[in-house]
Amino acid sequence: MKHLLSTEDLSAANAIRILDTAEEMAAVGDREVKKLPALRGRTVVNLFFEDSTRTRISFEAAAKRLSADVINFAAKGSSVSKGESLKDTAQTLAAMGADAVVIRHWASGAPHRLASTDWIDAAVINAGDGTHEHPTQALLDAFTMRRHWSSLHGSASTGADLTGMRVAIAGDVLHSRVARSNVWLLRTLGAEVTLVAPPTLLPIGVEHWPCKVSYNLDETLEGGVDAMMMLRVQGERMNASFFPSTREYSRRWGFDDARLRALDELGLKDTIIMHPGPMNRGLEISSAAADSPRSTVLAQVRNGVSVRMAALYLLLSGDSREAAHTPGAARTNTARSEKESI
């Protein structure tokens, strides 16, 4: 496989390979010179049909730390806003010699279209498509969880999965690409996932997903949670009758101060609180929760660069044998996945 489109079809070996490579990349970030020559001369295009400064600069930083040339192509104010089709945009980028396209698109499946057509031959990384998937977000979340889970067990992150970890994901699952990517990846890594949401914000068909579903956040916390991930809720969902008011939503499904205290009362001293950002403070997460020592929000952002470096590196620099020759990013303990590429 030459693309990273979803976590649904990502094998455990490949997922761990990405996470392990990200650990190596993180080590580079701790050095004085935070740059590798691995992708020198390669061109990475950030093709963003939807505004997302956070994701775009994360990918940009990742590509630059690998010495790739980066082109940022924002659909707004470009030929795309003048009616150019995805096909023509893709062919244009191909003609310019793009080696990888990082695509963010409001339409579910747009990265699949780029990867499955002959419009462009570049590696495609899904940076979030509609309400479908956001695989690098799930990978950075898993990376963050794995570091936490491993440190609790006094073992090394590298090579580990998340077996036994209890993860709750609360919020607008229906419209969340983050939730979908996390459910598939966390299943693959052995975690136990519970989705918590109002019934209106769960998709029909969720009963087939490899996770538990709850309408009650307090009961879920009482059952024991090692990582509590809050999803962003759009206030405008209120206007479409998904819930009566933002206050009611916040009371029932928000991670407020009372629930933060409840973690202590329940003896869940090691539970982390996660959020993919940007946060609606006071809606799905209280400021006290977001700023507490349990919060991994900034660690997630930091880890995002490492994970995206790993993804770009593995997609663009070929097999793991090559990887072993690259200073600072060598990994040879992924022999079991040598035959696979991601």
Add this chain to the structure above:
Amino acid sequence: MTETATGTASGTYLIRGAAILGGDAEDLLIRDGVIAERGAGLSAEGATVIEAAGLVALPGMVDIHTHLREPGREDAETVETGTRAAALGGYTAVHAMANSNPVADTAGVVEQVHSLGRASGWVDVRPVGAVTVGLAGEQLAELGAMADSRAQVRVFSDDGICVHDPVLMRRALEYVKAFDGVVAQHAQEPRLTAGAQMNEGAVSAVLGLAGWPAVAEESIIARDVLLAQHVGSRLHVCHVSTAGSVEIVRWAKERGINVTAEVTPHHLLLTDELVRSYDPVYKVNPPLRTDADVQALRAGLADGTIDVVGTDHAPHPSEHKECEWAQAAMGMTGLETALSVVQETMIETGLMTWADFARVTSTVPAAIGRVADQGRPLEAGEPANVILVDPAARWTVDPHKMATMGRNSPFAGKELPGAVVATFFKGHPTVLDGKLNTPYRYAAEPAGAGSE
């Protein structure tokens, strides 16, 4: 050339040894636009002989649901190209849906389409009139004027858009009784399907595409059969796609409600699993459903709950499909694959015979559309709208080899059974040896009916 009452039928044809409706082999002698004789060992004198051993003779197929796109979207299809495709697919009549541009909501537009059909001469083109002005769902179009026009419209539909206003639907159902018309409803509750992209279920949940719930179709059908019962009108339900819809139609028929229902070939074969590719060739309205729905539709067609197969042939220019799923147009081509798909799903599965096939693709759709001279028995004295089918043939679908301008066939690359060998339209072979021959040429319209 033989001059007939309405036009020219070129020659006399002896179809030798065809299995009539899949039954015993007999000969059919076609002369002067009619089946002159049917029987064994007919004389070939003066006739062009077509050896039909191994072939099945069927009445020309009648499509109750075709989009010919003209006027307005001649980049997608024209009456000429669409009716060529129809002839090749075994059709001798098609109902051209009203969602052209301008909309077929006046006598002028339906007469234009009717005239284009006669000029092409490949099949009977029966225009469908819009129920409401501009398909806007607000005001009844001049249904009577369309009925009285040269196009003699009997089927009225806002297809593509549901007549969702219950009062307007009631009035339309009542009003068309004045000229023996029928309202063909596109059952889709608009609020429940705002922004909908695909069937709502396990697959849409994973793909993150906005769901199109079965209930949006079923609730409208339930309402409409009750309305039809209340006002004593006949109702036709376009392209039913869910198991629940089949149940509701079955219930309505048991109560004696005058409702007919249609299923498309693609809903008899394909499921929403295909959407996992995000390839918009699988984007269609109503959407592809689940395997349970497919099985219920097949059972419903076999037991007569669903009356007819309608193609919902919907050609689109390639740029409307070479894009993101959400941006893509809805619709699939179907005229040139319908026979094969129905053979694959209904006949090769043992659910139906060729006689049943003739009922659901010809006899009943002609009756619903009140199309004279179509869907008739293959008997002496009947109009010679006849097709010959090779049921043993197998072929691989290649949209680039089709006569339709649309390349959006969901069956591309698929091997299917059955091939149309010949199509006789009004006694004239529009298709011979599986290839287009020549169109039928009409004489001038009867005096007083206007000129073309």
